[in-house]
Amino acid sequence: MATDNPAKKHSGEHIARNVQETALIAADLLPLMLKSGVVSLEGPLGAGKTHFVKATALAMGITEDVTSPTFTLLQSYGVGGSRMHHSDWYRLESESEVLALGLEDYYGDGMMFIEWGDKFSSILPPGTLRIRIEPHLEDAGEVRVIRWSNH
Ligand SMILES: Nc1ncnc2c1ncn2[C@@H]1O[C@H](COP(=O)(O)OP(=O)(O)OP(=O)(O)O)[C@@H](O)[C@H]1O
Ligand SMILES: [Mg+2]
Numbered sequence: 127m128a129t130d131n132p133a134k135k136h137s138g139e140h141i142a143r144n145v146q147e148t149a150l151i152a153a154d155l156l157p158l159m160l161k162s163g164v165v166s167l168e169g170p171l172g173a174g175k176t177h178f179v180k181a182t183a184l185a186m187g188i189t190e191d192v193t194s195p196t197f198t199l200l201q202s203y204g205v206g207g208s209r210m211h212h213s214d215w216y217r218l219e220s221e222s223e224v225l226a227l228g229l230e231d232y233y234g235d236g237m238m239f240i241e242w243g244d245k246f247s248s249i250l251p252p253g254t255l256r257i258r259i260e261p262h263l264e265d266a267g268e269v270r271v272i273r274w275s276n277h
Contacts, residue, residue, distance in 0.1 A: 136275060136276055137273065137274060137275040137276070138273070138274050138275075139271065139272070139273045139274075140154075140271075140272045140273075141262070141269065141270070141271060141272075142174075142268075142269065142270045142272055143268065143269055144268040144269075145174070145177060145268060148174055148177060148178060148181065148259075148270055148272065149177075149178075149181035149184070149185075151272055152178050152181040152182045152185060153181065153182070153185040155182075155257070155274060156182060156185050156186065158255060158274070158276070159182065159237065159255055160237065161255075162253055162254060162255035162276055163233065163234060163237065163238065163253070164233060164237075164238045164240065164250065164251050164253070164254040164255070165182075165237065165238070165239050165240070165254070165255045165256075165257060166240050166243025166244060166247070166250055166254050166255070166256045166257065167179065167239060167240065167241045167242075167243065167257055167259065168242065168243060168244040168256060168257065168258045168259070169258050169259040169260050170260065170261070173259040173260060173261060173270065174259050174270055175241045175242075175259060176192075176193075176194045176241065178257070178259060178272075179192060179212055179239045179241070180192045182210075182237075182239070183203060183204075183210055186204065186208050186210060186237070187204075187208050188203050188204040188208055188210055190203045190204070192212065194214065194241075195212050195213055195214040195241070196214045196216055196217060196241075197217070199213060199214060199217070199218075199227060200212070200213045200227055200229070200232075201213075202232070204236065207236070208236065209235055209236025209237070210236050210237045210238075210239065211229075211232045211235070211236065211237070211238045211239070212238075212239045212241075213227065213229060213238070213239070213240045213241070214240070214241040214242060215240060215241065215242040215243060215245050215246060216241065216242045216245075218245070218246070221246050221248070221249050224246050224249060225249070233251055240254075243256070244256070244258075253276070254276075255274060255275075255276045256274065256275050256276070257272065257273070257274045258272070258273045258274075259271070259272050260273075
């Protein structure tokens, strides 16, 4: 359960009313993401997972154009401390297909973002920050509910 002490907080919830607010929330959560090192982005098709990663990359100072890795499966950006890797498990059908990507070699080398990480949550590394983005039930427009947990 969330508490008022940020050091003890293990989950949180934010409402984004538009794409810009999603980007602001991504920037706010950056310290938490950096602490975890690995972030699983979850939620339905078109929820805004890639948008969230693009915004986080900008907040990290990465100026390269971040594109969806749905087909490339893994893309890397940045240099040194601002290095970032972006994977997408949407098209993968088994844990062995994920393991064949060799992501272990990238964990710890900057940030790792994984879209659809909940497909194979048992092989997400310990300490992964889970971020779920969902369209707001009562609003068909740009409103998103963004929930994070790091149990
Ligand atoms: N509040 C919002 N936050 C994020 N994206 C939003 C928001 N409102 C509208 N959008 C739009 O929703 C779309 C989200 O697309 P995006 O590729 O980021 O989704 P995705 O979750 O990565 O989808 P996929 O599962 O196909 O990878 C974008 O076109 C974006 O402009
Ligand atoms: Mg995507």
